[in-house]
Amino acid sequence: MTALDSAPHPTGRTATGETDPDRRAGIYRNAARIFHRKGYHATSINDIAAAVGLTKAGLYYYIKGKQDLLFAIMSFAMDQLDAQVIEPARREQDPQARLETIVSRHARLITQDSSALTILVNELEGLLPDDRADIIGRQRDYVEFIADTLAALRDEGKVLGLDPTIGAFSLVGMILWISRWYRADGRLDADEVVAEVTRMAVAAVLNRNAEQAEDPDE
Amino acid sequence: MTALDSAPHPTGRTATGETDPDRRAGIYRNAARIFHRKGYHATSINDIAAAVGLTKAGLYYYIKGKQDLLFAIMSFAMDQLDAQVIEPARREQDPQARLETIVSRHARLITQDSSALTILVNELEGLLPDDRADIIGRQRDYVEFIADTLAALRDEGKVLGLDPTIGAFSLVGMILWISRWYRADGRLDADEVVAEVTRMAVAAVLNRNAEQAEDPDE
DNA sequence: GCCAACCTACCGGGCGGTCGGTAGACTGGC
DNA sequence: GCCAGTCTACCGACCGCCCGGTAGGTTGGC
Incomplete structure (x- = not known):
């Protein structure tokens, strides 16, 4: 709703040496939206990856499963x-x-x-x-x-x-x-x-x- | 709940030349129970088949999909x-x-x-x-x-x-x-x-x- | 040169669904 | 009273697809 809802490659940088928390929050937000719309089991990891402008493997950099x-x-x-x-x-x-x-x-x-x-x-x-x-x-x-x-x-x-x-x-x-x-x-x-x-x-x-x-x- | 909940092979006969409606009703009842418990997407056709004592292929004799x-x-x-x-x-x-x-x-x-x-x-x-x-x-x-x-x-x-x-x-x-x-x-x-x-x-x-x-x- | 932030390519497995077959009860002709 | 044919009610094996997840890079900013 707020930002980066499906921005393709924001490439937002963080100087902290840690994973960008905004990016992660955007992923969670998108995932929640899609889970809500289609249901958890009917949603594939690919669906979520595509929605946040990543490949499946790229998404796995941010999530454990x-x-x-x-x-x-x-x-x-x-x-x-x-x-x-x-x-x-x-x-x-x-x-x-x-x-x-x-x-x-x-x-x-x-x-x-x-x-x-x-x-x-x-x-x-x-x-x-x-x-x-x-x-x-x-x-x-x-x-x-x-x-x-x-x-x-x-x-x-x-x-x-x-x-x-x-x-x-x-x-x-x-x-x-x-x-x-x-x-x-x-x-x-x-x-x-x-x-x-x-x-x-x-x-x-x-x-x-x-x-x-x-x-x-x- | 009523009967034939997982009766293996009742082999109930019908003289009508048509598919046994009781068997079909039992399948629907079991399927409803499992869909309810696990959710539609999380339930496999195999789950239902096993619950009614059939193989997947056997189940497809009764259902279209x-x-x-x-x-x-x-x-x-x-x-x-x-x-x-x-x-x-x-x-x-x-x-x-x-x-x-x-x-x-x-x-x-x-x-x-x-x-x-x-x-x-x-x-x-x-x-x-x-x-x-x-x-x-x-x-x-x-x-x-x-x-x-x-x-x-x-x-x-x-x-x-x-x-x-x-x-x-x-x-x-x-x-x-x-x-x-x-x-x-x-x-x-x-x-x-x-x-x-x-x-x-x-x-x-x-x-x-x-x-x-x-x-x-x- | 290092490391965060990705990618391509791939794997094993389970899915919905189909195919060809068959056991056995029943049916009609003789 | 038999037997060929037919029907219902299944089964084992298989198909193509897509799933969650991974291995092993590559790239670009600091």
Whole structure:
């Protein structure tokens, strides 16, 4: 999105004696975009190499392998989630404000660039077992963080009879799904989507009055 | 799940002179299970053949190709959605009852067997363009059906200022995500999950009182 | 002359898919 | 009651292709 998206041969130099970190970042960014569009398994190393203006062998100067590349992207996405969503939310004392922070910030992140964050949830089976355990652990922590927030709301009496686990998963599903339908060039703009989803999420778990319909259909 | 899951050589006879439909159904069911677990691209024709007790060549007696197999599974899932969710919901006159029917029936279907329904949303890029257009069209119809239901609720005054499109997508995301976290042998049972998700979905879009907080009150 | 940053050429292997064949149950003619 | 022919339901061997990955250069700026 920002730069060097498919620049053929920038030949950017570094005086540090180390591998150019910008070049590497560009490779990760492109790889994330292509993995996102075609899926990890359907993407070949050649696809990525071509997208960054390298041959396959040239690409291997920067990466250790396809699975390492995937893990790097997913770790980056998880870092993003930590820094942009979890940390800011952790600083919120009020549970409802914290919930709103989580939803709106996570939704915002997805409307900005969904590639890495979507790969994070869709390509887990492409990872090596150890890497997968690492990512799954961090994801579980995130869901538990949301569930704890819902439990805190329940303790305040703002939520009645909602299982925090089901609630947390449901909200996460709602948020993650945004990447499937939201298009930056579409009818809806990001601010509207973020606000609407946040409002729905809060409404889904909060009960303003005690009415809790207990007869589902059939 | 039901029968002939990996029966080696049932040698079931048919007097019709046509290919045994049970055998074929078993192949589709197994293929759906494996596609669901490993992903379409990560699954080889050999994997499926082995799971049904055939060699690859033997399997090709029943299927035309990998992509046709995928399309058959997704069409079946879409048929299921039509028959078990959309049709029953269409018979509901009251928009709120209709919404509850959609969510609870769709959620129920996923808790029962998520394979085909999950493939339906995750493996679209594996299809041939014409097949993909077919499936995407049917999926779009479904989302529009939900959006129309939300619009009807809005016309009744039961929903204030919610974009029906965003609402429909968000509910769909919540429902589909169930297949990622619900396990039949887990702590939560299906009835509970279905009821809870349905309640959240309704709460997410309905406003019981006129309060639509722009300011987080109290 | 050194080293970062690439390249060409290649490898083993697995993939989707096909081919020719065949065991064995059934069918009709006599 | 037999047997030639036909059909379904498979299998072993194979094909061409492309995959992830590597060995061993070459080039150009410092």
